[in-house]
Amino acid sequence: MLGRVGLSLALALVGCGGGDEGKAEAEARVARVRIAEVVEVVPEVSSRHLVLLEAWRRAQLSPRYGGQVAELLVEEQAEVAAGEVLVRLVDADARGSLMSANASRQSSQKRLADLERQLADARELFDSGAGTRREVERLETEVETTRASIRQASGQIIQSRDRKSANEITAPFAGVVTVLDAELGEYASPGAPLVTLSELERLAVEVPLSQLEMVIHARGKLEFEVLIRGVREDAELEWIAREADEGTNTFPARLRIDNRSQRLRAGEAVEVLVRGDEGEPEIVVPPTAIRWEAGQAYVLRATRVGGGDEAEEGREQLERVDVTVHQDVGGGVAVEGPLVPGARVVSSGPATLVDGDEAIMIPHAPRAPGS
Structure with missing residues (x-):
């Protein structure tokens, strides 16, 4: 009799211990997921171009009739005024x-x-x-x-x-003599360049625009950002070609940059960012939130469940929401379906998750300063 009671007591003790272990095991089986918010984003066309600064105007001056160089009145890198005589030939x-x-x-x-x-x-x-x-x-x-x-x-x-x-080679505009290819006493042939004159108080940048960017420009929503030496510079759109280049089917656009301070140099590398709104706002989710089943795209919408301690633990009720996938927008994917901005979806987690499952949210690690 005592042996039977002792056995029962032992089984009861074992049963108590097994319940705690079972609860812990069940808790361990609940999937851990990361959650992201659904956002509304206006699709944006953007392109990046690395080009060179150019002189606003550049002219190669040469004699029309030819003759012997009698006088050289300027030197290279000299600033000259419009109408100033630069070279005089024997007349x-x-x-x-x-x-x-x-x-x-x-x-x-x-x-x-x-x-x-x-x-x-x-x-x-x-x-x-x-x-x-x-x-x-x-x-x-x-x-x-x-x-x-x-x-x-x-x-x-x-x-x-x-x-x-x-026989007098004069400056057609104010600028800087960037090249002087003449020697005193030598014969200058008709049409041979003697002087290259550049206007450097204004500089130019040319970037190619796609047909879509031209459409956005026609709606007045195209913007240009010019970075020189990592610093943003003010630039104004001077003109956009009405005809596309035959080889690239792009439309050259010319931007004007003020350089009266002479701190910029023609030939420097310039980074030009072209941006513009393409259309109406769209619902966007992270690319990793998209799941597929037999060709049907869907996301798992997450809703907090319970209250008190359970809510603090980050338990989520998952619900399948079928969507139609569109284009990539702003680092995410545009989708169409019964989702609204601010909704929460599973951005990463086990592939075995299905409609009706519960999961525990893993908080995103805080970003390091400056990252």
Whole structure:
């Protein structure tokens, strides 16, 4: 009898211990998951370009007629004003042609005045019957020939003056002489670059835009951010090409950057970020929240269950919500389904979780400062 009682007592003690272990084992079987909030995000088109700063304007100056370099009036890296003479060529031929043309025109003008007086006298004599028609016609022919000579001489004067002025290479705008490719006394061939002039008080950046970015620009929602040496610089959109490049099917856009302080240099690398809103707000979840079953995408919506200590432990009731997956947006995935911003979904956890399961939320580790 005592043995049977002792056995019963022992079994009871064992049963008590087994209950605690069973509870702990059941608790261990509850899945641990991480939870993320559903957010609403406006899809954004963005592109990043690494390009070079360019001079706002650059001109290669060369002689039109050619000639020997007589004077070099500037040096490389010199700042010059608009209209300033940079290089002067020998203009002896131009001066001689101009003097010859002026003398020819003056002589022809004097001869024309004399012929016109003779013609007037010949017409009076012919009208009175004392002169002949042949004489009148001869003088009329000589008058027209002389007038033609005057016109030719005037044309030669214009050409000679143009050639004389072309022997002076002047600055078409204010800027900096970035290249001087001329030597005193050497012959400069027609069309050969002698001076490269760059406007550096303003700089330019050109970036290619896609067709979608052009559509967003037409809606007034395209933005540009320019980073130079890691610092954001103010830039204004100057123009966007109306025709796409044949090779890339992109539309070049030109941005203007103020450089009156001269702290920026043409040729520096520039990072340009192009951003713009693409459409209406969309519901977005983390990519890891998307689960699949037979081609159907779904997420597990999490709802806190219980109260008091259980709520503090982070117990979650899981519910399957079928969704349609759209494009990637802002580091997440846009979905369509019965979800609202602020809802909570399982972002990571066992693949065996199903509708109706319970899980315990694992808090996200706090980020280190500066991360």
